Amino acid sequence: MWAAVLLAGIGCYLLKLAGLSLPERVLSHPTVERVADLIPVALLAALVAVQVVADGTSLTLDARVLGLAFAVVALLLRMPFLVVVVGAAVVAALARLV
Amino acid sequence: MTEPALTPSERSGIVRDGLAVGVATGAYGIGFGAVSVASGLSVAQTCVLSLLMFTGASQFALAGVVAAGGAPMSGAATALLLGTRNTLYGLRMAPLLRWRGWRRAAAAHVLIDESTAMSVNRESTAAARLGFLTTGGSVFVLWNLATAVGAFAGEAVGDPRTFGLDAAVGAAFLALLWPRLKDRRNVLVGVLAALVALSMVPITAPGVPVLAAGGVALLVGVLARGEDPTEIPGPGDVGGHR
Numbered sequence: 001m002w003a004a005v006l007l008a009g010i011g012c013y014l015l016k017l018a019g020l021s022l023p024e025r026v027l028s029h030p031t032v033e034r035v036a037d038l039i040p041v042a043l044l045a046a047l048v049a050v051q052v053v054a055d056g057t058s059l060t061l062d063a064r065v066l067g068l069a070f071a072v073v074a075l076l077l078r079m080p081f082l083v084v085v086v087g088a089a090v091v092a093a094l095a096r097l098v
Numbered sequence: 099m100t101e102p103a104l105t106p107s108e109r110s111g112i113v114r115d116g117l118a119v120g121v122a123t124g125a126y127g128i129g130f131g132a133v134s135v136a137s138g139l140s141v142a143q144t145c146v147l148s149l150l151m152f153t154g155a156s157q158f159a160l161a162g163v164v165a166a167g168g169a170p171m172s173g174a175a176t177a178l179l180l181g182t183r184n185t186l187y188g189l190r191m192a193p194l195l196r197w198r199g200w201r202r203a204a205a206a207h208v209l210i211d212e213s214t215a216m217s218v219n220r221e222s223t224a225a226a227r228l229g230f231l232t233t234g235g236s237v238f239v240l241w242n243l244a245t246a247v248g249a250f251a252g253e254a255v256g257d258p259r260t261f262g263l264d265a266a267v268g269a270a271f272l273a274l275l276w277p278r279l280k281d282r283r284n285v286l287v288g289v290l291a292a293l294v295a296l297s298m299v300p301i302t303a304p305g306v307p308v309l310a311a312g313g314v315a316l317l318v319g320v321l322a323r324g325e326d327p328t329e330i331p332g333p334g335d336v337g338g339h340r
Contacts, residue, residue, distance in 0.1 A: 012178065037186070045291040064264055093262035
């Protein structure tokens with residue numbers, strides 16, 4: 001675990017430094033620019049899906065779905081980040097009590 | 099290059115906005131600390147992630163993959179892939195910030211969504227630097243303090259399901275994704291990526307589905323046509339400043 005933490009930590013710093021150091025033209029190819037823009041979209045969407053309905057190697061619907069539903073509503077209402085995240089946790093926790 | 103100096107009211111406005119974003123984003127570090135410990139990382143590992151990696155989405159990704167039972171290195175790979183967007187921000191910010199040497203090396207550490215959002219639209223280098231440093235600096239200090247608080251609290255809680263912490267992770271990723279969903283192509287890519295990831299869950303090791311979904315970005319990016327301006331977060335896209 002430590003190796004993964006340190007490797008990813010140092011790697012993420014080097015990615016930031018590369019951005020400030022490389023000439024801007026490395027991004028000038030439209031395909032490179034498009035792929036680079038879409039990577040966070042694809043990864044974040046996949047992370048949402050897996051976090052909410054995956055349980056190990058099976059798919060399951062549980063209280064996490066209600067938490068996500070709350071998050072959607074909160075985001076539509078332009079609530080702050082903290083409200084979205086804490087609210088989703090509270091909704092899921094309450095659903096498990098019922 | 100000669101630029102007019104910032105007036106005191108411009109300076110205080112930029113500083114105030116930066117601190118507001120710092121407080122809102124930093125507080126959210128409590129969530130990361132709690133989730134990370136609940137995912138199986140130690141308090142020390144959690145704090146090192148916030149100090150060294152210092153980019154929220156990547157930190158949550160590493161913790162999330164580990165929590166799902168994935169190999170730590172799958173988590174690291176996902177974190178690094180998500181970290182590439184900071185490279186894009188840097189390419190866009192470098193001509194505006196114009197730092198060299200050790201200042202550039204130090205600035206790189208606080209090159210994140212929020213510091214970019216609060217400085218990319220400034221009209222002068224002085225204003226951009228001030229916005230970047232106040233936002234990046236205040237987020238860094240508060241994010242790390244909050245991470246430590248959250249980590250110790252998470253350790254006390256034990257089972258992440260008790261307070262719905264497992265549901266908080268999905269909500270966090272959705273909140274990070276949300277500002278990018280204004281674009282229809284992004285919505286399509288997001289839906290496809292989610293479907294690809296879910297279809298892979300039963301047949302691959304945890305951690306692999308998310309990485310495989312990154313392939314959707316590659317495929318759509320190569321097949322799509324037309325110019326697409328690089329997506330840089332604006333002041334409306336960061337927590338607490340809406």
